[in-house]
Amino acid sequence: MTGSPSPPRPRRPRPGGHFAAAYGLLALTALLFLVFSLALPGTFPTRETINAILATQSIPAILALAAMVPIVTRAFDLSIGYGLGLAHVMVLKLIVDGHWPWPLACLAVLVGAGVVGVLNGVIVEFGQIDSFIATLGTGSMLYAVTGWVTGGARIVPGPGGLPTGFIDVYDSTFLGLPVPAFYVLALVAVLWLVLERLPLGRSLYVVGSNPRAADLLGIPTRKYTVYAFTASGLITGFAGVLLAAQLQVGNPSVGLDYLLPAFAGALLGSTAVRPGRANPLGTLVAVTVLAVGLTGIAQLGGDFWTTPLFYGGTLLLAVGLAGYSARRRLRVGTAARDLPSAPPPPP
Template structure:
Protein backbone atom coordinates (compact mmCIF):
# COMPACT_ATOMS: atom_id res chain seq x y z
CA UNK A 1 0.00 0.00 0.00
CA UNK A 2 2.86 2.35 0.81
CA UNK A 3 4.47 1.71 -2.59
CA UNK A 4 1.16 2.34 -4.34
CA UNK A 5 0.67 5.64 -2.50
CA UNK A 6 4.25 6.83 -3.10
CA UNK A 7 4.31 6.01 -6.81
CA UNK A 8 0.79 7.37 -7.30
CA UNK A 9 2.05 10.69 -5.97
CA UNK A 10 5.31 10.64 -7.95
CA UNK A 11 3.73 9.45 -11.21
CA UNK A 12 0.02 10.25 -10.97
CA UNK A 13 -0.69 10.20 -14.71
CA UNK A 14 1.04 6.89 -15.47
CA UNK A 15 1.10 4.74 -12.33
CA UNK A 16 -2.28 5.50 -10.76
CA UNK A 17 -4.48 3.86 -13.38
CA UNK A 18 -6.52 0.69 -13.77
CA UNK A 19 -4.54 -0.31 -16.85
CA UNK A 20 -1.27 -0.10 -14.92
CA UNK A 21 -2.53 -2.37 -12.16
CA UNK A 22 -4.00 -4.79 -14.68
CA UNK A 23 -0.65 -4.87 -16.46
CA UNK A 24 1.23 -5.44 -13.21
CA UNK A 25 -0.99 -8.39 -12.29
CA UNK A 26 -0.71 -9.89 -15.77
CA UNK A 27 3.04 -9.49 -16.17
CA UNK A 28 3.76 -10.82 -12.68
CA UNK A 29 1.80 -14.03 -13.31
CA UNK A 30 4.90 -15.89 -14.48
CA UNK A 31 6.84 -14.81 -11.40
CA UNK A 32 3.94 -15.84 -9.17
CA UNK A 33 3.92 -19.36 -10.59
CA UNK A 34 7.69 -19.73 -10.19
CA UNK A 35 7.39 -18.35 -6.65
CA UNK A 36 4.74 -20.96 -5.82
CA UNK A 37 7.16 -23.62 -7.07
CA UNK A 38 9.90 -22.18 -4.84
CA UNK A 39 7.45 -22.12 -1.93
CA UNK A 40 6.79 -25.85 -2.26
CA UNK A 41 10.48 -26.73 -2.22
CA UNK A 42 11.18 -24.48 0.77
CA UNK A 43 8.33 -26.03 2.74
CA UNK A 44 10.12 -29.42 2.56
CA UNK A 45 13.41 -27.76 3.45
CA UNK A 46 15.06 -27.82 0.03
CA UNK A 47 16.35 -25.10 -2.30
CA UNK A 48 15.74 -25.61 -6.00
CA UNK A 49 18.02 -23.24 -7.87
CA UNK A 50 16.98 -24.62 -11.25
CA UNK A 51 13.41 -23.26 -11.14
CA UNK A 52 14.18 -20.27 -13.35
CA UNK A 53 16.01 -22.44 -15.85
CA UNK A 54 13.12 -24.90 -15.92
CA UNK A 55 10.68 -22.10 -16.65
CA UNK A 56 12.94 -20.83 -19.43
CA UNK A 57 13.14 -24.32 -20.92
CA UNK A 58 9.34 -24.59 -21.17
CA UNK A 59 9.07 -21.03 -22.50
CA UNK A 60 11.45 -21.99 -25.31
CA UNK A 61 10.05 -25.43 -26.08
CA UNK A 62 6.42 -24.34 -26.52
CA UNK A 63 7.04 -21.98 -29.48
CA UNK A 64 9.89 -24.12 -30.76
CA UNK A 65 7.75 -27.26 -30.97
CA UNK A 66 4.69 -25.63 -32.50
CA UNK A 67 6.60 -23.44 -34.99
CA UNK A 68 5.64 -24.06 -38.62
CA UNK A 69 2.94 -26.47 -37.50
CA UNK A 70 5.39 -29.16 -36.35
CA UNK A 71 2.98 -30.11 -33.54
CA UNK A 72 -0.25 -28.59 -32.29
CA UNK A 73 -0.17 -25.96 -29.55
CA UNK A 74 -1.82 -28.28 -26.96
CA UNK A 75 0.74 -30.98 -27.77
CA UNK A 76 3.60 -28.47 -27.48
CA UNK A 77 2.27 -27.33 -24.10
CA UNK A 78 1.93 -30.91 -22.87
CA UNK A 79 5.44 -31.89 -23.97
CA UNK A 80 6.98 -28.75 -22.46
CA UNK A 81 5.29 -29.23 -19.09
CA UNK A 82 6.23 -32.92 -19.17
CA UNK A 83 9.88 -31.94 -19.76
CA UNK A 84 10.08 -29.69 -16.70
CA UNK A 85 8.14 -32.23 -14.64
CA UNK A 86 10.80 -34.81 -15.53
CA UNK A 87 13.53 -32.36 -14.53
CA UNK A 88 11.85 -31.90 -11.15
CA UNK A 89 11.55 -35.67 -10.76
CA UNK A 90 15.25 -36.15 -11.49
CA UNK A 91 16.12 -33.43 -8.98
CA UNK A 92 13.98 -35.21 -6.40
CA UNK A 93 15.64 -38.56 -7.03
CA UNK A 94 19.13 -37.13 -6.69
CA UNK A 95 18.23 -35.24 -3.50
CA UNK A 96 16.15 -37.93 -1.79
CA UNK A 97 17.73 -41.17 -3.00
CA UNK A 98 21.33 -40.21 -3.79
CA UNK A 99 21.42 -37.90 -0.74
CA UNK A 100 23.10 -35.10 -2.69
CA UNK A 101 22.65 -31.57 -1.34
CA UNK A 102 19.82 -29.79 -3.17
CA UNK A 103 22.03 -26.75 -3.81
CA UNK A 104 24.54 -28.86 -5.70
CA UNK A 105 21.95 -30.89 -7.57
CA UNK A 106 19.91 -27.95 -8.79
CA UNK A 107 22.92 -25.81 -9.69
CA UNK A 108 24.10 -28.65 -11.89
CA UNK A 109 20.62 -29.14 -13.33
CA UNK A 110 20.34 -25.42 -14.10
CA UNK A 111 23.68 -25.52 -15.94
CA UNK A 112 22.60 -28.54 -17.98
CA UNK A 113 19.28 -26.89 -18.88
CA UNK A 114 21.11 -23.74 -19.96
CA UNK A 115 23.29 -25.82 -22.25
CA UNK A 116 20.23 -27.61 -23.65
CA UNK A 117 18.46 -24.30 -24.27
CA UNK A 118 21.46 -22.93 -26.18
CA UNK A 119 21.81 -26.12 -28.19
CA UNK A 120 18.12 -26.17 -29.09
CA UNK A 121 17.82 -22.50 -29.99
CA UNK A 122 21.31 -21.85 -31.31
CA UNK A 123 21.35 -18.84 -29.01
CA UNK A 124 18.75 -17.01 -31.11
CA UNK A 125 15.13 -16.08 -30.54
CA UNK A 126 12.63 -18.51 -32.08
CA UNK A 127 9.89 -16.52 -33.81
CA UNK A 128 9.74 -17.74 -37.41
CA UNK A 129 6.60 -19.80 -37.96
CA UNK A 130 5.30 -19.46 -34.40
CA UNK A 131 1.47 -19.46 -34.61
CA UNK A 132 -0.25 -16.28 -33.48
CA UNK A 133 -2.79 -18.39 -31.60
CA UNK A 134 -0.10 -18.97 -28.99
CA UNK A 135 -0.48 -15.37 -27.82
CA UNK A 136 -4.13 -16.01 -26.92
CA UNK A 137 -2.93 -18.15 -23.99
CA UNK A 138 -1.85 -15.01 -22.17
CA UNK A 139 -3.63 -12.13 -23.91
CA UNK A 140 -7.26 -13.23 -23.64
CA UNK A 141 -9.42 -11.61 -20.97
CA UNK A 142 -12.41 -13.10 -19.17
CA UNK A 143 -14.79 -10.40 -17.93
CA UNK A 144 -11.88 -7.96 -18.15
CA UNK A 145 -9.52 -10.17 -16.15
CA UNK A 146 -6.40 -11.37 -18.04
CA UNK A 147 -6.09 -15.14 -18.26
CA UNK A 148 -2.65 -15.18 -16.56
CA UNK A 149 -4.26 -13.72 -13.42
CA UNK A 150 -6.85 -16.49 -13.50
CA UNK A 151 -4.12 -19.12 -13.91
CA UNK A 152 -2.34 -17.79 -10.83
CA UNK A 153 -5.56 -17.68 -8.80
CA UNK A 154 -6.26 -21.33 -9.63
CA UNK A 155 -2.68 -22.44 -8.96
CA UNK A 156 -2.42 -20.51 -5.69
CA UNK A 157 -5.72 -21.91 -4.45
CA UNK A 158 -4.65 -25.45 -5.36
CA UNK A 159 -1.29 -25.06 -3.57
CA UNK A 160 -3.03 -23.57 -0.51
CA UNK A 161 -5.48 -26.49 -0.36
CA UNK A 162 -2.58 -28.91 -0.77
CA UNK A 163 -0.57 -27.37 2.06
CA UNK A 164 -3.35 -26.57 4.51
CA UNK A 165 -6.17 -29.00 3.83
CA UNK A 166 -4.54 -32.33 3.00
CA UNK A 167 -2.47 -34.90 4.94
CA UNK A 168 0.21 -34.58 2.26
CA UNK A 169 0.61 -30.89 3.12
CA UNK A 170 1.17 -31.83 6.75
CA UNK A 171 3.73 -34.41 5.66
CA UNK A 172 5.54 -31.71 3.69
CA UNK A 173 5.65 -29.42 6.72
CA UNK A 174 6.91 -32.29 8.89
CA UNK A 175 9.69 -33.13 6.44
CA UNK A 176 10.71 -29.49 6.26
CA UNK A 177 10.74 -29.23 10.04
CA UNK A 178 12.87 -32.32 10.65
CA UNK A 179 13.42 -35.20 8.25
CA UNK A 180 14.58 -37.51 11.00
CA UNK A 181 11.53 -36.81 13.16
CA UNK A 182 9.24 -37.18 10.14
CA UNK A 183 10.87 -40.51 9.23
CA UNK A 184 10.46 -41.79 12.80
CA UNK A 185 6.80 -40.79 12.62
CA UNK A 186 6.31 -43.13 9.69
CA UNK A 187 6.39 -40.56 6.87
CA UNK A 188 8.06 -41.63 3.64
CA UNK A 189 10.34 -38.60 3.47
CA UNK A 190 11.90 -39.66 0.16
CA UNK A 191 8.51 -39.88 -1.53
CA UNK A 192 7.46 -36.49 -0.17
CA UNK A 193 10.69 -34.83 -1.32
CA UNK A 194 10.60 -36.40 -4.79
CA UNK A 195 6.93 -35.60 -5.39
CA UNK A 196 7.34 -32.03 -4.15
CA UNK A 197 10.26 -31.27 -6.45
CA UNK A 198 8.37 -32.92 -9.28
CA UNK A 199 5.32 -30.73 -8.62
CA UNK A 200 7.58 -27.68 -8.55
CA UNK A 201 8.82 -28.65 -12.00
CA UNK A 202 5.23 -28.86 -13.24
CA UNK A 203 4.48 -25.37 -11.95
CA UNK A 204 7.61 -24.04 -13.68
CA UNK A 205 6.43 -25.66 -16.90
CA UNK A 206 3.08 -23.91 -16.62
CA UNK A 207 4.90 -20.64 -15.92
CA UNK A 208 6.93 -21.18 -19.09
CA UNK A 209 3.75 -21.69 -21.10
CA UNK A 210 2.36 -18.39 -19.83
CA UNK A 211 5.67 -16.67 -20.61
CA UNK A 212 5.67 -18.08 -24.13
CA UNK A 213 2.16 -16.73 -24.63
CA UNK A 214 3.19 -13.30 -23.43
CA UNK A 215 6.25 -13.15 -25.69
CA UNK A 216 4.80 -14.92 -28.69
CA UNK A 217 8.28 -16.33 -29.33
CA UNK A 218 10.99 -18.42 -27.72
CA UNK A 219 13.77 -16.44 -26.08
CA UNK A 220 16.70 -18.49 -24.72
CA UNK A 221 17.61 -15.68 -22.32
CA UNK A 222 14.42 -15.76 -20.24
CA UNK A 223 14.21 -17.92 -17.18
CA UNK A 224 17.22 -17.55 -14.87
CA UNK A 225 16.32 -13.92 -14.12
CA UNK A 226 13.13 -15.11 -12.41
CA UNK A 227 14.97 -17.11 -9.74
CA UNK A 228 16.01 -14.22 -7.47
CA UNK A 229 12.65 -12.41 -7.36
CA UNK A 230 10.84 -15.73 -6.85
CA UNK A 231 12.79 -16.50 -3.69
CA UNK A 232 12.52 -12.86 -2.63
CA UNK A 233 8.73 -13.14 -2.91
CA UNK A 234 8.58 -16.34 -0.85
CA UNK A 235 10.73 -14.95 1.96
CA UNK A 236 8.99 -11.58 1.85
CA UNK A 237 5.67 -13.40 1.98
CA UNK A 238 6.76 -15.10 5.21
CA UNK A 239 6.51 -11.72 6.94
CA UNK A 240 2.74 -11.50 6.36
CA UNK A 241 -0.46 -13.45 7.14
CA UNK A 242 1.31 -16.38 8.86
CA UNK A 243 4.29 -14.52 10.24
CA UNK A 244 7.54 -16.45 10.18
CA UNK A 245 6.16 -19.22 7.95
CA UNK A 246 6.22 -19.68 4.20
CA UNK A 247 2.65 -19.29 3.02
CA UNK A 248 0.75 -19.00 -0.25
CA UNK A 249 -1.13 -15.73 0.19
CA UNK A 250 1.87 -13.94 1.65
CA UNK A 251 3.88 -15.06 -1.38
CA UNK A 252 1.25 -13.79 -3.83
CA UNK A 253 1.04 -10.47 -1.99
CA UNK A 254 4.83 -10.20 -2.11
CA UNK A 255 4.83 -10.84 -5.86
CA UNK A 256 2.39 -7.99 -6.36
CA UNK A 257 4.48 -5.80 -4.05
CA UNK A 258 7.66 -6.48 -6.01
CA UNK A 259 5.81 -5.93 -9.28
CA UNK A 260 4.39 -2.61 -8.10
CA UNK A 261 7.82 -1.48 -6.92
CA UNK A 262 9.57 -2.38 -10.17
CA UNK A 263 6.78 -0.89 -12.29
CA UNK A 264 6.86 2.34 -10.31
CA UNK A 265 10.62 2.66 -10.60
CA UNK A 266 10.48 2.01 -14.35
CA UNK A 267 7.73 4.61 -14.84
CA UNK A 268 9.91 7.14 -13.05
CA UNK A 269 12.50 6.61 -15.78
CA UNK A 270 15.17 4.96 -13.64
CA UNK A 271 17.81 2.79 -15.39
CA UNK A 272 17.31 -0.94 -15.94
CA UNK A 273 19.78 -1.99 -13.24
CA UNK A 274 17.36 -0.71 -10.61
CA UNK A 275 15.12 -3.78 -11.00
CA UNK A 276 17.68 -6.43 -9.90
CA UNK A 277 18.90 -4.05 -7.19
CA UNK A 278 15.34 -3.68 -5.89
CA UNK A 279 14.74 -7.45 -5.95
CA UNK A 280 18.07 -8.16 -4.27
CA UNK A 281 17.41 -5.63 -1.52
CA UNK A 282 13.92 -7.08 -1.03
CA UNK A 283 15.39 -10.58 -0.64
CA UNK A 284 17.95 -9.47 1.95
CA UNK A 285 15.36 -7.53 3.93
CA UNK A 286 12.85 -10.38 3.69
CA UNK A 287 15.30 -13.04 4.92
CA UNK A 288 16.43 -10.82 7.79
CA UNK A 289 12.85 -9.96 8.75
CA UNK A 290 11.73 -13.59 8.57
CA UNK A 291 14.60 -14.71 10.77
CA UNK A 292 13.78 -11.98 13.29
CA UNK A 293 10.07 -12.80 13.32
CA UNK A 294 10.86 -16.44 13.93
CA UNK A 295 12.67 -15.37 17.07
CA UNK A 296 16.16 -16.26 15.87
CA UNK A 297 18.99 -14.07 17.20
CA UNK A 298 20.39 -11.57 14.70
Protein backbone atom coordinates (compact mmCIF):
# COMPACT_ATOMS: atom_id res chain seq x y z
CA MET A 1 0.00 0.00 0.00
CA THR A 2 1.42 3.32 -1.03
CA GLY A 3 1.67 5.96 1.63
CA SER A 4 0.68 9.58 1.19
CA PRO A 5 3.26 11.65 -0.68
CA SER A 6 5.62 13.55 1.56
CA PRO A 7 5.71 17.33 1.25
CA PRO A 8 8.57 18.71 -0.84
CA ARG A 9 11.65 19.48 1.17
CA PRO A 10 13.17 22.96 0.99
CA ARG A 11 16.07 23.15 -1.39
CA ARG A 12 19.44 23.56 0.16
CA PRO A 13 21.45 26.53 -1.06
CA ARG A 14 23.93 25.41 -3.68
CA PRO A 15 27.60 25.84 -2.78
CA GLY A 16 28.37 27.15 -6.25
CA GLY A 17 26.31 30.27 -5.59
CA HIS A 18 28.31 31.03 -2.48
CA PHE A 19 31.57 30.52 -4.37
CA ALA A 20 30.49 32.92 -7.11
CA ALA A 21 29.41 35.53 -4.57
CA ALA A 22 32.60 35.20 -2.55
CA TYR A 23 35.11 35.25 -5.38
CA GLY A 24 33.24 37.06 -8.15
CA LEU A 25 35.02 40.31 -7.31
CA LEU A 26 38.38 38.57 -7.58
CA ALA A 27 37.38 37.23 -11.00
CA LEU A 28 36.36 40.76 -12.01
CA THR A 29 39.84 41.97 -11.08
CA ALA A 30 41.43 39.39 -13.35
CA LEU A 31 38.98 40.25 -16.14
CA LEU A 32 39.70 43.98 -15.90
CA PHE A 33 43.43 43.34 -15.93
CA LEU A 34 43.05 41.18 -19.03
CA VAL A 35 40.87 43.74 -20.83
CA PHE A 36 43.24 46.63 -20.14
CA SER A 37 46.24 44.48 -21.05
CA LEU A 38 44.69 43.73 -24.43
CA ALA A 39 43.70 47.36 -24.96
CA LEU A 40 47.05 48.76 -23.80
CA PRO A 41 49.63 46.03 -24.41
CA GLY A 42 52.56 48.41 -24.38
CA THR A 43 51.88 50.25 -21.13
CA PHE A 44 49.44 48.43 -18.85
CA PRO A 45 50.83 44.88 -18.32
CA THR A 46 54.27 46.10 -17.32
CA ARG A 47 56.32 45.94 -14.14
CA GLU A 48 56.34 49.73 -13.91
CA THR A 49 52.54 49.87 -13.93
CA ILE A 50 52.24 47.15 -11.31
CA ASN A 51 54.79 48.85 -9.04
CA ALA A 52 52.99 52.17 -9.50
CA ILE A 53 49.67 50.58 -8.50
CA LEU A 54 51.21 48.95 -5.44
CA ALA A 55 52.86 52.18 -4.33
CA THR A 56 50.13 54.74 -5.04
CA GLN A 57 47.24 52.60 -3.82
CA SER A 58 48.81 51.56 -0.54
CA ILE A 59 47.52 54.58 1.39
CA PRO A 60 43.93 54.26 0.04
CA ALA A 61 44.08 50.56 0.93
CA ILE A 62 45.22 51.26 4.51
CA LEU A 63 42.55 53.92 4.94
CA ALA A 64 39.92 51.51 3.58
CA LEU A 65 40.98 49.03 6.26
CA ALA A 66 40.61 51.83 8.83
CA ALA A 67 37.05 52.43 7.62
CA MET A 68 36.33 48.69 7.59
CA VAL A 69 36.91 48.05 11.30
CA PRO A 70 34.03 50.22 12.65
CA ILE A 71 31.76 48.90 9.88
CA VAL A 72 32.16 45.48 11.50
CA THR A 73 30.20 46.89 14.44
CA ARG A 74 27.71 48.69 12.16
CA ALA A 75 29.30 52.08 12.79
CA PHE A 76 30.89 54.54 10.39
CA ASP A 77 33.94 56.69 11.03
CA LEU A 78 33.69 59.69 8.72
CA SER A 79 36.56 61.41 10.49
CA ILE A 80 39.25 59.24 8.89
CA GLY A 81 39.76 61.64 5.97
CA TYR A 82 40.19 64.60 8.31
CA GLY A 83 42.36 62.50 10.64
CA LEU A 84 44.58 61.53 7.73
CA GLY A 85 45.14 65.18 6.87
CA LEU A 86 45.91 66.15 10.47
CA ALA A 87 48.24 63.19 11.03
CA HIS A 88 50.39 63.88 7.99
CA VAL A 89 50.79 67.61 8.71
CA MET A 90 51.55 66.93 12.38
CA VAL A 91 54.38 64.55 11.47
CA LEU A 92 55.94 67.17 9.24
CA LYS A 93 55.29 69.94 11.77
CA LEU A 94 57.15 68.04 14.49
CA ILE A 95 60.04 67.10 12.21
CA VAL A 96 60.44 70.39 10.32
CA ASP A 97 59.47 73.03 12.88
CA GLY A 98 59.88 71.10 16.13
CA HIS A 99 63.12 69.34 15.09
CA TRP A 100 61.93 66.11 16.64
CA PRO A 101 63.64 62.84 15.69
CA TRP A 102 61.42 61.32 13.03
CA PRO A 103 60.73 58.01 14.88
CA LEU A 104 59.56 59.96 17.94
CA ALA A 105 57.39 62.24 15.78
CA CYS A 106 55.75 59.23 14.11
CA LEU A 107 55.13 57.58 17.48
CA ALA A 108 53.57 60.76 18.89
CA VAL A 109 51.23 61.03 15.90
CA LEU A 110 50.17 57.39 16.26
CA VAL A 111 49.38 57.93 19.94
CA GLY A 112 47.39 61.06 19.14
CA ALA A 113 45.47 59.22 16.41
CA GLY A 114 44.62 56.47 18.87
CA VAL A 115 43.31 59.05 21.34
CA VAL A 116 41.10 60.52 18.61
CA GLY A 117 39.73 57.04 17.95
CA VAL A 118 38.94 56.55 21.64
CA LEU A 119 37.12 59.90 21.73
CA ASN A 120 35.06 58.93 18.68
CA GLY A 121 34.04 55.67 20.31
CA VAL A 122 33.15 57.34 23.60
CA ILE A 123 31.06 60.01 21.87
CA VAL A 124 29.20 57.41 19.79
CA GLU A 125 28.54 54.86 22.53
CA PHE A 126 28.38 56.80 25.79
CA GLY A 127 27.03 59.99 24.24
CA GLN A 128 24.47 57.93 22.29
CA ILE A 129 25.07 59.95 19.10
CA ASP A 130 24.73 58.39 15.68
CA SER A 131 28.16 57.50 14.29
CA PHE A 132 27.55 59.47 11.09
CA ILE A 133 26.83 62.68 13.00
CA ALA A 134 29.41 62.13 15.73
CA THR A 135 32.37 61.38 13.47
CA LEU A 136 31.36 64.10 11.02
CA GLY A 137 31.46 66.57 13.91
CA THR A 138 34.79 65.35 15.25
CA GLY A 139 36.17 65.29 11.72
CA SER A 140 35.22 68.91 11.24
CA MET A 141 37.03 69.73 14.49
CA LEU A 142 40.11 67.84 13.29
CA TYR A 143 40.04 69.87 10.10
CA ALA A 144 39.91 73.04 12.20
CA VAL A 145 42.93 71.86 14.18
CA THR A 146 44.74 71.17 10.91
CA GLY A 147 44.09 74.72 9.75
CA TRP A 148 45.23 76.12 13.09
CA VAL A 149 48.47 74.10 13.07
CA THR A 150 49.38 75.01 9.50
CA GLY A 151 47.87 78.51 9.37
CA GLY A 152 46.22 77.43 6.12
CA ALA A 153 49.63 77.15 4.40
CA ARG A 154 51.76 74.22 3.39
CA ILE A 155 54.58 72.90 5.56
CA VAL A 156 57.67 72.83 3.37
CA PRO A 157 60.97 71.33 4.61
CA GLY A 158 64.08 73.48 4.62
CA PRO A 159 67.07 73.20 2.29
CA GLY A 160 68.29 70.06 4.03
CA GLY A 161 65.03 68.27 3.32
CA LEU A 162 63.56 65.48 5.41
CA PRO A 163 65.61 62.73 7.05
CA THR A 164 66.49 59.92 4.65
CA GLY A 165 65.22 57.28 7.05
CA PHE A 166 61.81 58.93 7.17
CA ILE A 167 61.57 59.14 3.36
CA ASP A 168 62.58 55.48 3.09
CA VAL A 169 59.54 54.53 5.16
CA TYR A 170 57.59 55.01 1.94
CA ASP A 171 60.07 55.38 -0.90
CA SER A 172 61.96 52.08 -0.74
CA THR A 173 61.65 48.56 -2.10
CA PHE A 174 61.79 45.02 -0.75
CA LEU A 175 62.17 41.96 -2.98
CA GLY A 176 61.82 44.28 -5.94
CA LEU A 177 58.40 45.58 -4.82
CA PRO A 178 57.44 48.84 -3.09
CA VAL A 179 57.61 48.58 0.70
CA PRO A 180 54.11 50.11 1.22
CA ALA A 181 52.60 47.03 -0.42
CA PHE A 182 54.06 44.89 2.37
CA TYR A 183 52.58 47.26 4.97
CA VAL A 184 49.16 46.60 3.47
CA LEU A 185 49.66 42.83 3.43
CA ALA A 186 50.87 42.82 7.03
CA LEU A 187 47.91 44.91 8.17
CA VAL A 188 45.46 42.66 6.32
CA ALA A 189 47.04 39.60 7.95
CA VAL A 190 46.79 41.11 11.44
CA LEU A 191 43.17 42.18 10.97
CA TRP A 192 42.24 38.80 9.51
CA LEU A 193 43.82 37.03 12.48
CA VAL A 194 42.03 39.26 14.99
CA LEU A 195 38.61 39.23 13.31
CA GLU A 196 38.48 35.62 12.15
CA ARG A 197 40.49 33.68 14.72
CA LEU A 198 40.42 35.55 18.02
CA PRO A 199 37.48 35.94 20.44
CA LEU A 200 37.80 39.73 20.19
CA GLY A 201 37.02 39.71 16.48
CA ARG A 202 34.14 37.27 16.83
CA SER A 203 32.66 39.44 19.54
CA LEU A 204 32.93 42.49 17.25
CA TYR A 205 30.98 40.63 14.56
CA VAL A 206 28.31 39.68 17.11
CA VAL A 207 28.04 43.31 18.20
CA GLY A 208 27.58 44.37 14.59
CA SER A 209 25.08 41.67 13.64
CA ASN A 210 22.89 41.72 16.76
CA PRO A 211 23.71 44.09 19.65
CA ARG A 212 20.86 42.70 21.77
CA ALA A 213 22.18 39.16 21.40
CA ALA A 214 25.64 40.47 22.31
CA ASP A 215 24.23 41.94 25.52
CA LEU A 216 22.53 38.64 26.36
CA LEU A 217 25.82 36.82 25.79
CA GLY A 218 27.56 39.15 28.20
CA ILE A 219 29.59 40.98 25.56
CA PRO A 220 30.22 44.62 26.57
CA THR A 221 29.03 46.23 23.35
CA ARG A 222 30.09 49.74 24.28
CA LYS A 223 33.64 48.72 25.12
CA TYR A 224 34.05 46.70 21.95
CA THR A 225 32.74 49.55 19.81
CA VAL A 226 35.30 51.86 21.42
CA TYR A 227 37.94 49.26 20.55
CA ALA A 228 36.85 49.37 16.91
CA PHE A 229 37.08 53.16 16.73
CA THR A 230 40.46 53.08 18.46
CA ALA A 231 41.81 50.64 15.88
CA SER A 232 40.42 52.86 13.13
CA GLY A 233 42.21 55.87 14.59
CA LEU A 234 45.54 54.04 14.89
CA ILE A 235 45.37 52.77 11.31
CA THR A 236 44.47 56.26 10.10
CA GLY A 237 47.47 57.68 11.93
CA PHE A 238 49.73 55.12 10.27
CA ALA A 239 48.32 56.08 6.87
CA GLY A 240 49.04 59.72 7.72
CA VAL A 241 52.68 58.92 8.46
CA LEU A 242 53.01 57.19 5.09
CA LEU A 243 51.29 60.10 3.34
CA ALA A 244 53.77 62.53 4.88
CA ALA A 245 56.69 60.39 3.71
CA GLN A 246 55.14 60.20 0.24
CA LEU A 247 54.29 63.88 -0.27
CA GLN A 248 57.17 65.30 1.79
CA VAL A 249 55.06 68.48 2.01
CA GLY A 250 52.27 69.20 4.48
CA ASN A 251 49.04 70.00 2.63
CA PRO A 252 46.18 70.88 5.03
CA SER A 253 43.42 69.96 2.56
CA VAL A 254 44.69 66.68 1.12
CA GLY A 255 42.98 64.23 3.48
CA LEU A 256 39.45 64.63 2.15
CA ASP A 257 40.49 63.26 -1.23
CA TYR A 258 40.92 59.82 0.36
CA LEU A 259 37.57 59.62 2.15
CA LEU A 260 35.41 58.44 -0.76
CA PRO A 261 37.90 55.80 -2.00
CA ALA A 262 38.23 54.43 1.54
CA PHE A 263 34.51 53.83 2.00
CA ALA A 264 34.11 52.56 -1.56
CA GLY A 265 36.77 49.94 -0.85
CA ALA A 266 35.45 49.01 2.59
CA LEU A 267 31.81 48.65 1.50
CA LEU A 268 32.61 46.90 -1.76
CA GLY A 269 34.88 44.57 0.20
CA SER A 270 31.92 43.36 2.25
CA THR A 271 30.61 41.66 -0.92
CA ALA A 272 33.74 39.53 -1.42
CA VAL A 273 35.39 36.57 0.34
CA ARG A 274 32.88 36.71 3.23
CA PRO A 275 29.81 38.20 1.51
CA GLY A 276 27.45 40.06 3.79
CA ARG A 277 29.97 41.31 6.31
CA ALA A 278 33.01 43.56 6.29
CA ASN A 279 36.28 41.65 6.18
CA PRO A 280 39.93 42.57 5.51
CA LEU A 281 40.55 40.15 2.63
CA GLY A 282 37.47 41.39 0.80
CA THR A 283 38.57 44.98 1.36
CA LEU A 284 41.95 44.17 -0.17
CA VAL A 285 40.27 42.63 -3.22
CA ALA A 286 37.96 45.63 -3.58
CA VAL A 287 40.82 48.12 -3.42
CA THR A 288 42.62 46.07 -6.07
CA VAL A 289 39.58 46.26 -8.37
CA LEU A 290 39.39 50.02 -7.93
CA ALA A 291 43.13 50.44 -8.50
CA VAL A 292 43.15 48.37 -11.69
CA GLY A 293 40.07 50.15 -13.02
CA LEU A 294 41.37 53.64 -12.31
CA THR A 295 44.82 52.91 -13.71
CA GLY A 296 43.36 51.50 -16.91
CA ILE A 297 41.00 54.44 -17.32
CA ALA A 298 43.86 56.90 -16.78
CA GLN A 299 46.06 55.18 -19.35
CA LEU A 300 43.19 55.22 -21.83
CA GLY A 301 43.16 59.00 -21.51
CA GLY A 302 40.16 59.49 -19.24
CA ASP A 303 39.36 63.06 -18.19
CA PHE A 304 39.83 64.28 -14.62
CA TRP A 305 36.13 63.90 -13.84
CA THR A 306 36.18 60.16 -14.54
CA THR A 307 37.87 59.47 -11.19
CA PRO A 308 35.11 60.91 -8.93
CA LEU A 309 32.51 59.43 -11.28
CA PHE A 310 34.11 56.00 -10.95
CA TYR A 311 34.37 56.23 -7.17
CA GLY A 312 30.82 57.57 -6.76
CA GLY A 313 29.32 54.88 -8.97
CA THR A 314 31.35 52.20 -7.23
CA LEU A 315 30.22 53.44 -3.82
CA LEU A 316 26.55 53.26 -4.82
CA LEU A 317 27.11 49.79 -6.28
CA ALA A 318 28.98 48.72 -3.16
CA VAL A 319 26.19 49.83 -0.82
CA GLY A 320 23.60 48.04 -2.93
CA LEU A 321 25.61 44.84 -3.19
CA ALA A 322 26.50 44.91 0.51
CA GLY A 323 22.82 45.15 1.43
CA TYR A 324 21.93 42.36 -0.99
CA SER A 325 24.71 40.12 0.34
CA ALA A 326 23.58 40.68 3.94
CA ARG A 327 19.96 39.85 3.05
CA ARG A 328 21.03 36.79 1.08
CA ARG A 329 23.17 35.57 3.96
CA LEU A 330 20.21 35.98 6.30
CA ARG A 331 17.91 34.06 3.92
CA VAL A 332 20.42 31.25 3.50
CA GLY A 333 20.83 30.94 7.26
CA THR A 334 17.05 30.89 7.76
CA ALA A 335 16.57 28.28 5.03
CA ALA A 336 19.27 26.05 6.47
CA ARG A 337 17.71 26.32 9.92
CA ASP A 338 14.24 25.44 8.64
CA LEU A 339 15.35 22.31 6.79
CA PRO A 340 13.76 19.20 8.38
CA SER A 341 16.19 16.80 9.93
CA ALA A 342 16.79 13.48 8.22
CA PRO A 343 14.43 10.69 9.33
CA PRO A 344 15.92 7.91 11.44
CA PRO A 345 16.89 4.73 9.55
CA PRO A 346 14.27 1.94 9.57
CA PRO A 347 14.82 -0.84 12.10
